[in-house]
Amino acid sequence: MLKLFGAVLVVLAGTLAGFQRARQYADRPRNIRSLIAALQRLETEIMYGFTPLPEALRRIGQQCKEPLRALFVQAAEEMSPPHDRSAEEAFGRAMEAHWKAAALKGAEKEVIRQLSCTLGTSDRSNQSNHIALALQQLKQEETAAREDQGKYETMSKSLGLLLGALIVILIF
């Protein structure tokens, strides 16, 4: 009886792990999409609103959903007094704190990090170029992430269940 209960537990754990994994594949393109939308809004704020960076980031953060919301709002906080950190530093700290919560990977992190080095340090046309470049890179990542989703999402789900079953068979 106890054995059976244990076996069910193992299969359940395997299935949940598989679903978790699958959710990450599904979330990543969605998160990249919101990141793209956020950067597009940032471009508008810079090009047409002349909004200072901390305020622009705060506004964008408030329009985003979690986990990007926390990311942008913290970056804005870090850039405002009394911290007054540079954009690069502020994003570095915000990403440190909130990146894990998002289903994003190193490639997107690098894009944002590179963008943060130039944010606010040049004139508008230059800012626009940098944001456009970041957007392009993110779009590529999004395509790749969608392909991954198609390939691996359902597979992860069944793999989790099967892995659980395999363990159970091996142990018995």
Next chain:
Amino acid sequence: MANDWLHLFPEKVRMLLKSLPLQLLSAVEEIRVREGRPLEINYSGKYHFLSADGRLTQKPEEAYRPDREDSHRLLDLISNHSLYTMEEELRKGFITIPGGHRIGLAGRTVLSGGGVEHLRDITGFNVRIAREVPGVADSVLPYLLDKGRLRVLHTLILSPPQHGKTTLLRDLARQISGGSQNRQGGSRQGLKVGIVDERSEIAGSRRGIPAFDVGPRTDILDGCPKAEGMMMMIRSLSPDVIIADEIGRPEDADAVTEALHAGITVVASAHGKEVAELARRPGLGSLLEHRMFERYVILHRSEAGLSFRVLDSQKRALLPGAPGERTGGERHA
């Protein structure tokens, strides 16, 4: 409000400045940051370098030299991390930050169509600290009033840079707008004052609200080009007195003429040492020729303090202020 400009500076420089005696700190007029070269501070007309251990020195080799990091940080802080909002300012070569402090910039210019389009590689900063000195206009104001008709005379304030033109204008605005009571038995009504504050220095406005006391009946057109601003004022704000800083271009002269003919008093300032010198300048020459201004105030600041000379429209002296006779030099932080 006191020393609110300290937070502008990057950590290292801020620490050095903070280590200065408070009294000295509240008298600082200019802080000059040049990348790779000695950090300089100016006060009461003298210059000093600041050493890495926070001492004042005259020897450049002992001085602290701000590095690339410092100048980047400083630019980042004064632009509120958003250089792209400062394109117009960069073209003009200075940024005015909330509080009315003006930061002159030096770097490499980028030209487009023969005009300066942008400033890049900014490595030189001249931070001019704006201060309110209430009462600095006390001794001048009586000479600028036409007591009988209760109005202010058309006035041009002259001095080389850094002698306190803007400080005087600010106090004049406050006093003209506020009026005065019980001085020598009479009371003077406040007048409607319009300030065309092209460089945001007179009122130090932040989001349209003046940081300095410029009087209760004062309207401010912040960041507005002077010539255009004066016309806008005349048309829409019905001021009794228009105050403008650093007039000099021909279109400024036209706008001043327009205002004078509209029956509005103009109190303006210009760079220069003598009235005669000014008459040779293309823009202002015609104004002087037609005796548009009824009073000229010539400022001179020496170690003894601020002194004034007031001339009438015929350039006859009304107030021969010897240096030190009336010092407006008591500084309030």
